Amino acid sequence: MFHKEGKNIILITFFLVVALVLVSQYYLQPEWVRIVVQLVALVILILILQFFRNPKRPVTPSFDEILAPVDGKVVVIEEVEETEYFQGKRKQVSIFMSPLNVHVTRYAASGTITYSKYHPGKYLVAWHPKSSTENERTTVVIHTPKFGEILYRQIAGALARRIVNYAEEGEQVVQGEDAGFIKFGSRVDVFLPLNSKICVSLNQTVTGAKTCIAMLPDKEQ
Numbered sequence: 552m553f554h555k556e557g558k559n560i561i562l563i564t565f566f567l568v569v570a571l572v573l574v575s576q577y578y579l580q581p582e583w584v585r586i587v588v589q590l591v592a593l594v595i596l597i598l599i600l601q602f603f604r605n606p607k608r609p610v611t612p613s614f615d616e617i618l619a620p621v622d623g624k625v626v627v628i629e630e631v632e633e634t635e636y637f638q639g640k641r642k643q644v645s646i647f648m649s650p651l652n653v654h655v656t657r658y659a660a661s662g663t664i665t666y667s668k669y670h671p672g673k674y675l676v677a678w679h680p681k682s683s684t685e686n687e688r689t690t691v692v693i694h695t696p697k698f699g700e701i702l703y704r705q706i707a708g709a710l711a712r713r714i715v716n717y718a719e720e721g722e723q724v725v726q727g728e729d730a731g732f733i734k735f736g737s738r739v740d741v742f743l744p745l746n747s748k749i750c751v752s753l754n755q756t757v758t759g760a761k762t763c764i765a766m767l768p769d770k771e772q
Contacts, residue, residue: 554655556715556732557603564599568592605655608760610727612661614697617765619757620659621739623648633742635690636666636702641742644764648737656705656731657760658724666692667718689716702742705733727760
């Protein structure tokens with residue numbers, strides 16, 4: 552399955568690759584040049600297809616767990632001052648997505664959207680410390696039954712030029728469902744209550760809608 556946000560790019564790339572392969576077949580010489588051009592075109596198509604893949608991941612929603620919103624590697628776990636919405640301290644877990652990761656954003660928890668805002672900005676590399684506050688980004692807050700409000704932030708990377716965010720204020724959302732997409736490189740920060748029990752470690756690889764990143768303090772693993 553491919554994500555709907557990639558439909559136009561996939562179709563355009565497919566037709567361009569087919570045209571390039573056909574044209575090179577008849578007009579490019581010597582043979583080795585033609586073969587290299589055709590292989591490069593096919594590789595580009597494969598990369599586009601894998602980037603926009605959207606594997607289905609059935610989830611049994613749990614109010615006791617916060618799931619990873621994206622695929623990638625945990626690059627930050629720390630207590631920080633969140634200044635956009637909470638104006639106070641929170642536990643931050645940040646997940647970096649390489650271009651090879653699935654780039655679908657999924658709801659980390661079930662609840663009600665209480666805040667959803669887009670911020671235009673720069674395109675610093677996603678692991679840059681200032682990318683969380685200076686890059687193009689969206690901030691979404693979900694009010695959950697047991698954790699209270701949690702915040703996640705989609706952050707564009709150096710290659711990203713468009714963040715897609717489906718969250719609308721007042722909407723009821725379900726853990727694991729599609730929340731958006733970030734095109735071509737990115738990071739997602741999750742801000743949790745201070746009493747949350749973090750279940751991941753730095754440099755751990757996580758899977759969106761599968762890996763638990765936080766629990767209630769009294770819940771055992």
